[in-house]
Structures are given as C-alpha cells and as structure tokens.
Amino acid sequence: MENLFEISERNQKLAWQIIHDLDIINLWKSSGARINLVGSLKMGLMMKHRDIDFHIYTKNISMAKARKVLDRLSENPRILSITTKDLTDTEEACIECHAIYTDTANNNWQIDMIYIEEGSKYDGYFEKIAERIKKVLTPEIKETILRLKYETPDDIKIPGIEYYKAVIKDKITTLPELIRLHNTDYNSESIIEWQP
Secondary structure (H helix, E strand, O other): OOOHHHHHHHHHHHHHHHHHHHHHHHHHOOOEEEEEEHHHHHOOOOOOOOOOEEEEEEOOHHHHHHHHHHHHHOOOOOEEEEEEEEEEEOOOOOOEEEEEEEEOOEEEEEEEEEEEEOOOOOHHHHHHHHHHHHOOOOHHHHHHHHHHHHHHHOOOOHHHHHHHHHHHHOOOOOOOHHHHHHHHOOOOOOOOOOOO
C-alpha cells in the first residue's frame, strides 16, 4: 500500500493548486466577505476524497450576493458545474454553494462554499472544531484517520467529522467498527455537534 501520509500530502498540494487557480479566496474577499478554510485540508487530514471546504461570512447573506461571486468563479474553464441550496430560513442560516472542478488529470473535485450569516449560530463554529482537532492529533491518531479514510469504499459516504469523532472519542481503529457506528449512532441528517 502506498504511504498514507504521501497520498495525503499530494492531495493537499493539488487542493492548494486548485485554490490558487480559482483565486477563490480573493473572489469572496472582494465581495466584502470573510472566508475561512475548514475541513480536512485545514487539518491536514485529506485523503482520497477530493473536496475543499470553505465557510464564508457576511451580514445579510443573499442568493444575489452569492451569485455574483459564483458567476465569476464559473468563468474558469475547469469549473463543470455550480449548485446552490438556500438554507437561510433554517437554524444553519446559510446558502450552500457547491462547485465541481476538473483538474489536469481529469479528476473531479468538489468545492464546498458554505455562505453563512455573520453572527449566526455556526459563525466560526467549525473553525474552532478544526483547531481543537489539530491540537489533539498525534501521529497515531492521524494515521488511523487517514487509513480509515483510505479503506472506506468509494460508494460509502462518511462525513469527515464522523472519522474524527470515531477515532478520537470512540477509539475506533477498524473499518467495520466505523461503518457500524456510521449506520447506527451517527446516522443522522443533522450536524454532528462534537469537538474534542
């Protein structure tokens, strides 16, 4: 098996190349928004699932404001599609924006841009979780998380936070244990509100 850390490093490097190619941080900043990297790339836990996660904040979010940035993003020829979901009238107070980007090796990457109302419940929440997870990562914990992500079949979708909670809190070390937890304890559409 290829070295897990090398796979992770390679994918993180590719992710940063995509971020620079799209100039995504500056696009959102130029609209007056605050943009933060979150998720596996932020924590150095990216494996084979090609996704890049950002949380973006302004006051009075709207689909019109999001569309201005997304229209500019879509000018990049490597963007295949952009979809949005309006959750402004929910507790999450956000607009989910998802872009699909094809890299030079014809691999598709999902770029999740969660556009959140500044000052709402989840303003900064996942940034804090990322920092707390980074603080408790040991080489052994990191290797276990990366291995479980690597071993997970492509047709099974497990959110990153489930891996982190399973390994750090529940001391899970094998894929069957992880899948059992995913199918029972963690099987919910709601946001997992856990941090170490």
